[in-house]
Amino acid sequence: MAEHARATDNDAGKAASTGERKSRELARGHYENFEIAAFILPKRLRQDLYNVYAFLRLADDLADESPDESEAQNVLSDWGKSLETANDNDVSDPIISALRSTIKRHRLSLEPFRRLLYAFRMDLTTKRWNSWDDLKHYTRHSADPVGRIVLELFDHHDPDFFALSDKICTALQLVNHWQDVREDWDRGRVYIPRDDMRRFGVNEEDIALRLVTDRFRKLMTFEVERARSLFLAGLPLLKMVNRRLELQLALYWGGGMRALRAIERVDYDVLNRSAGLTAGDKRWVVFSALKRWILPFK
Secondary structure, three states: OHHHHHHHHHHHHHHHHHHHHHHHHHHHHHOOOHHHHHHHOOHHHHHHHHHHHHHHHHHHHHHHHOOOHHHHHHHHHHHHHHHHHOOOOOOOOHHHHHHHHHHHHHOOOOHHHHHHHHHHHHHHHOOEOOOHHHHHHHHHHHOHHHHHHHHHHOOOOOHHHHHHHHHHHHHHHHHHHHHOHHHHHHOOOEOOOHHHHHHHOOOHHHHHHOOOOHHHHHHHHHHHHHHHHHHHHHHHHHHOOOHHHHHHHHHHHHHHHHHHHHHHHOOOOOOOOOOOOOHHHHHHHHHHHHHHHHOOOO
C-alpha cells in the first residue's frame, strides 16, 4: 500500500511538472507581452502566473471554439470538480494539476475559479446582453475574479482592494469588447447591451452592414466613457498594493486607458478600422507606467 501511495504521489508530481511546462509554453505562445509581464513579477510567482493564465486560455478557447456545446460543458464541469476536490491523485489533466498546485501553495480562494468557470459556461449559451446590469453580471464572473486571484497571489485579501480591482478588471474587459465589436459579431456575439442600442437608435443590422452613423458614434462614445469612469474609479488601487504589483497594474491600467484613446482616434469606427494599440501607444504605456510607479499621484 505504501508503494502504491508513493507511485501515486510520483504520478501526481509528474503531472504537475508536465502541466507547468505546458503552461509556460501556452502563455509564451499565445500572449506576446506575457514575458514582459512575467518579468515584472517576483520570480517565485512567475510559474503560478503561467499556471493561472494557461487555465484561463484553455477554458476561453474551449468556450469560443468548441463545435460541441455539450462536450464543452462536460469538460468545464470536470475541471470544476477537479478543483473542488483538490485531489492530488487526479492526474487526468496536467494543466489542472499545475493550477491545483498553485491554489494549494498560496491557499487561494476557490470562489474566483468557480466564477470563471460559470462565465465560460455562459459563453457557450449567452450571445446577447439585454441591459448593463446583465453585462455587469457577466463581467463579475468573467473579469473580476482574475484581479482577485492576482491580489491573493500577492497576499492582498482586503475587500476594499477587491472592490477597486473589480472596477479595473471590468473596464479592461469592456475596452476589449468595444475594440472588437466587428470580430465579436463575426463570432455571433454582441456585447453592447440592447438597452443602450435602443437608447441611441442602433440595431444589429447596422453592425452587420458595418454602418458607422452618428448614432453609432454616440453609442460608442457612451460605452467608452463608461469604461473610462471605471478605470478612474479603480485607480487608487495602484498605490495601495506592493511596489512590484503596482508596476504590473500600472501597465494594465495604462494599456486600457490608451486603448480607449485608440477607439477615439478612429472616430469610434470599430466596425471598419482597427482600434488596436500602435507601437507608439505601447511605448507610451510603458513610459507612463514607469513614471506613475516612480512619482507619487498628484
